[in-house]
Amino acid sequence: xxxxxxxxxxxxxxxxxxxxxxxxxxxxxxxxxxxxxxxxxxxxxxxxxxxxxxxxxxxxxx
Amino acid sequence: xxxxxxxxxxxxxxxxxxxxxxxxxxxxxxxxxxxxxxxxxxxxxxxxxxxxxxxxxxxxxxxxxxxxxxxxxxxxxxxxxxxxxxxxxxxxxxxxxxxxxxxxxxxxxxxxxxxxxxxxxxxxxxxxxxxxxxxxxxxxxxxxxxxxxxxxxxxxxxxxxxxxxxxxxxxxxxxxxxxxxxxxxxxxxxxxxxxxxxxxxxxxxxxxxxxxxxxxxxxxxxxxxxxxxxxxxxxxxxxxxxxxxxxxxxx
Numbered sequence: 001x002x003x004x005x006x007x008x009x010x011x012x013x014x015x016x017x018x019x020x021x022x023x024x025x026x027x028x029x030x031x032x033x034x035x036x037x038x039x040x041x042x043x044x045x046x047x048x049x050x051x052x053x054x055x056x057x058x059x060x061x062x
Numbered sequence: 063x064x065x066x067x068x069x070x071x072x073x074x075x076x077x078x079x080x081x082x083x084x085x086x087x088x089x090x091x092x093x094x095x096x097x098x099x100x101x102x103x104x105x106x107x108x109x110x111x112x113x114x115x116x117x118x119x120x121x122x123x124x125x126x127x128x129x130x131x132x133x134x135x136x137x138x139x140x141x142x143x144x145x146x147x148x149x150x151x152x153x154x155x156x157x158x159x160x161x162x163x164x165x166x167x168x169x170x171x172x173x174x175x176x177x178x179x180x181x182x183x184x185x186x187x188x189x190x191x192x193x194x195x196x197x198x199x200x201x202x203x204x205x206x207x208x209x210x211x212x213x214x215x216x217x218x219x220x221x222x223x224x225x226x227x228x229x230x231x232x233x234x235x236x237x238x239x240x241x242x243x244x245x246x247x248x249x250x251x252x253x254x255x256x257x258x259x260x261x262x263x264x265x266x267x268x269x270x271x272x273x274x275x276x277x278x279x280x281x282x283x284x285x286x287x288x289x290x291x292x293x294x295x296x297x298x299x300x301x302x303x304x305x306x307x308x309x310x311x312x313x
Contacts, residue, residue: 011153013067020071024146031136031143033204048124051192052133053086056093057140057285058180058189058278060203062196 032059070149073296078145081288082138088281089134096274100191101126103265107193141285148175148289157226165294165301172290174221178214180282182248186210187258189278194266199259206255213251217244 031050047054054061124132152158152171159167187207195203221244228236262271295301 011065011067011070013150013153017067017071017150017153021147021150024143024150027143028140028147031140045123049128049132050136051124051129052089052094052097053136053140054133055097055189055192055274056089056133056278056281057137058184058282060187060195060200060207061190061192062200 032057067150067153070153070297071146073293074145074147074149074152075142076145077289077293077296078141078143078148079138080141080292081145081285082141084288085141085281085285086134086137088277088284089137090130093274093277093281094130096191096270096277099270100193100266100274103263103267103270104193107265137281137285141289144285145289145293148172148293152293155222157222163298163300165298168294168297169287169290172287172293174218175215175290176283176286178218179211180279180286182214182217182251183207183210184275184279184282186252186255188275190260190262191266191271191274194260194262194271196260202259206258210251210255213255217247217251220247 030046032054051061148171152168155167155171159170162170187203187210221240224243225236225240228239231239
């Protein structure tokens, strides 16, 4: 009997998948952690706009 | 079929978006209540509201209304981004509960990710509402927080590795051994990382603080466990078989 997940082990993950995952991490960082390290002055606007979400998701703030 | 990376990634985006919307609704209806109470504490502290990044005086950068909407939007964006990473990790997984259905695998993965990147850091460094937190220590606190998140992910990876190594043992032995190893690893992480550097200001009511922390945990659970459930629904052929059967019945 084949395992239910057998078709999944056949998934071929292309190289660009890592770029996609990295993009996901960068977006997460920009929304949750941007304190001026990467974007400088414009980060404050971003920081304030996403303010409640960052607090709510338990990320260190201020 | 969900046999290509692209199809998994698209389902990761969809599942992340749906879980993000659900989490954003929890935020609007639950977490915003203690956030409002905490902002009132902050307001009472500095009535002039000058200079501070979170001032609510005339020089505010983003209005309160925009912050509520922006906060929800941020959660949805994070949901989609995490969904992409989740789908990629899922596609790469070679050991994770391989004898289970795709739905069970995804659900268990969502629960494990919740434990690693939300529950564990929440236990070590509980979420704080506005009006708590020294701006001077934010980078240090962020480093500690990310360190615990990384340690949590290593524990999940290690548990999966150990379960694979013990696959010749009986299931009760294997499950017990993996659970003991996870508990030991979590205990080491909780002991090894330093205590949270900030003290809670005395003007922050304890009930507001804990209402916020529990709301935050509920929201994180909605996001990560929701992601695992919805992604599982979207990728499991059993879901499509049921739908195909319905279609066939109609035709």
